[in-house]
Amino acid sequence: MKLFQQLLVAPAALGLLAPMAANAADLNINGVSDYASDEDIEQVTSITQFSDVYPTDWAYQALANLIERYGCVAGYPNGSFSGNRAMTRYEAAALLNSCLDSVTELTDDLARLIKEFERELAIIRGRVDGLEARVGELESTQFSTTTKLKGKTVWVAGATRAKGDNFRVIAPGTRDDDGNLVDRPGARNQYNQDWGAFNFSYDLRLGLKTSFTGKDLLFTRLRAGNMGDTSPWDGNGVSLNKLDTAAPGGNGVEVDRLYYRFPVGSNVIIQAGPLTRNTEMMGYKATAYAKGGTKVLDFFGGSLGVPGVWNKETGGGFGAIYTNKNNVSKGNPYFTVAANYVADSGEANDGNPSSGGFMTDNSEGNITSQIAYGNKKWGMALGYRKGQCGAKFRTPTMFTVDDKFGTPCTVDNKKGESVRSGAYSNSWSFNAFWRPDDSSWIPSVSGGVGASYLTGNRHWEHQVIKRSYASWMIGLTWSDVFMDDNAMGFAVGQPQFTYNVDRKNDDSDFIADGGYAKEFWYKYQVTDNISVTPSVYWLSRPWGDNTRNWNGDYKSLGVFGGLVQTTFKF
Template identity: 70%
Template sequence: MKLFQQLLVAPAALGLLASGANAADLNINGVSDYSASEEQVTSITQFSDVYPTDWAYQALANLIERYGCVAGYPNGTFSGNRAMTRYEAAALLNACLDRITEVTDQLRRLIKEFETELAVIRGRVDGLEARVGELEATQFSTTTKLKGKANFVMGATKALGDNPGNMKDDYNAEYGAFTFSYDLRLGLKTSFTGKDLLFTRLRVGNQGDASVWDGNGVGLNKLDTGAPGGNAVEIDRLYYRFPLGSGFKAQIGALTRNTEMMGYKASAYAKGGQKVLDFFGGSLGTPGVWNKETGSGFGLIYTNKKSAGKGNPYWTLAANYIADSGEGEDSNPNSGGFMTDNSEANITSQIAYGTKRWGLAAGYRYGQCGAKFRTGTEFAGKGDTSCTVENKDGKEVRSDADSHNWSLHAFWRPEESGMIPSISAGVGASYSNGNDDWEDATEIREMASWMVGLTWNDVFQKKNALGAAIGQPRFVTKVDRKGESDFVADGNYAMELWYKFQVTNKIAVTPAIYWLSRPYGFETPDDKSVGVFGGVVQTVFKF
């Protein structure tokens, strides 16, 4: 094997050349003449300066005798103590690789014996290459992934119990029909660096003002997947998330959500299943803090998860600001704006500690005037923090209203699926304030809520799940009435039970029932009971 001949003809070896040299620096004719006159070494004994006592003697002998890819210098020496140039190293490596990959008679026999199988494999590889080429040619973006979720919703509700003032009959007459509706979400995830995320979500549905699933009839009917109505496609998420130093992530967007910037969800309820009522689902039983406010805003999340080590508990801290959609983009500061007195803004924060199996979290939300509380009894829905109220003289004046909302959450999951379920719990409280005019015009001062949820995974079959929850959606605990009793009986219990059938990896069917014992709360006439029973089947397709 000719030392520099291999160097000159092999691209693999040329790739190892020193960065400071190039082909123009070499005397190619001289090197070729030298290579042509050189004989291949066939035995280590041909080297006059290599002895059996040398530490690399055996290794060198193996290279010569097994692969025959070692050459010396014209004077019959190996010069093992001399520093090797990068050219010589490249030539030696390429020569040995050539010899190692030579087709031997034994290899030829194996190729012939498995000729049919090799042809099949080649055909499959060619087919895969063609399909990859087709996908690359037809993909709409090299940086964006599309994920979709379609939810078919079938079911009905019915008011049960007493019928004071025709309350039950009126409900059933307007909201008692069986319905079949849908919710479709298309999420576009775009990354420019591999660590950032531009998220755009398109959403369309037909669960609008005529559907109980969007919170009509009574607000507590609202499903976690309740969709907008009208079959009109809308963009309901548009934000950008990016790393900001060690352990920090920032998020900013014209349509972002405060509860999606908490960094840690201290709940395992419906994990592996399908959420039903909004109160137990996205609101985690504490709609005062987890009010799912969406609009223009920004947030910051910190976690020490990486430094804590795999499986160890870690801290998560998050804070965000959201101006309500409809106000944040309003250029009139008297009715809206971003970070103005009329933004209907929410400042939400949370501190959490835990792992994937257990966790604790404390949350706080400051609600500017007009900021929403989300689901609760019909009486609690009158909890008003509007930016203006009518004073005693009948004039519209500023209310200076706001709210302070707190939440505590905890969850635990068993290490393996079985008879013991995961347990999730949450409790929250809300306190409203305002000036004297607001106090004269309103009466609701404090509200509370709580929930406990159980989830069993892999029930009867892998990936199937069973869940049940009970709690009291947001209800009024304190009022302030001038010259009247401050007693209120606004309590209401909500319960749900569901079972998810995982039909395929991408299709799941979840039948569920729920009961609202007193959804009108204090609006229910004395000594009467009006409840709402609901049954729903959700079929989810993921793609």
């Protein structure tokens, strides 16, 4: 007998099996007679047939269920239930008989259904047995009970080509025997000779996510690639060639992330580690560009068009993120405030304070902060970064990157002696985005604008002419283009360029450093784990103010890039 059947008849059975502890005077003979005397009484089908049972009675619902679901309740011929009277063994026998009749019918129905679906049930039992076997095998061979492994590899095939004027450029410091400056081959031909070949390379990332409490995260990432100094995709030829997926060279495996993140209360997250990144401790990324797609140039992708603040500095550091997301209704905008410190990975682990160290004058440290407000549909963020001397900038024009780029820690004084520069930088950024509710011809819109201001002591001012940088971008992304999960994107902007110089020995501080970058891509989702993204980009003046002939005339020279990225996720 099934469990529910046993529970159903147990009270009546107990009444039959219990010993007769009561005396004869306790037996209600009249009641027994009333219960069994009328053979023509109909089976009770509704609780409303009882004249003495009311909805306010404590057992009303229980009686209703027994009558309507199982037909297990009979009444007295006078239409009453007499719920306050003690039940005799005769009454128990009558109730038990009624219930057994119903249970027998139910058992017959179940047997018929089991026989009818015998084949389907056998298939289900086989599948369950197979699943149990597979679960057992996974448990015995699983990598770790606390760690998950996720991988991603991107294969890049393509080429770059310089287009425009083939002007001749003076090679700085190169002179012939008569002391005349020696110029080099035309700039266009020189670029194509050094960087114009079709090439095929890869980037591989393996992320280990470990959690000890379910809320914390120990993140370790292994990375390998073959781009490096021999590939234009790592920012060679011109620095703006750098891709978002630019990988290290040499095919060597290295650890490029190692940090621990944990919550403090419900609104604060702390992150620290010997290999952490400042932009990964911002708490909120105010962009929708390439969401659901594949990023191409680093300037538009990882740097959000504002490489002064989003310089992606990686090294030893720590940070805190506050958000009130848990205190607002789902989908509503929320605040995020973040601040962090990161010393460059080459300096943070250096034990010599004159060349490095953690939180020393030579750490090449970055103090980065951001305040953001928004949700998944729209958002905005204001960012700031203070860079110590030597702190990295990202994706500038070649004029900006040439000759004492950024804030060097040492310069030569007027006597030719190497002295401290006292240099540092202040950078700010503003980013915002909006995305439509549904996929349509209307794209998501993302934008960013930023600037950096450099300063130092009088020795720095004597040696470095570049004072201020700026950049901006606008990106459009269309979702589900032609097919679900496919995406398309276009972006335009001015990568980081110098807009303010101070030439001590020249009355003219004019520069023409700004140029434009444009990219267009389409991501085709082959399977859930494989996508192919063909793309093209154009850099109008990547040499910036260096785009000049030997006599100083400004020329036109840009770089065209075409590539296909194939992404595998596992």
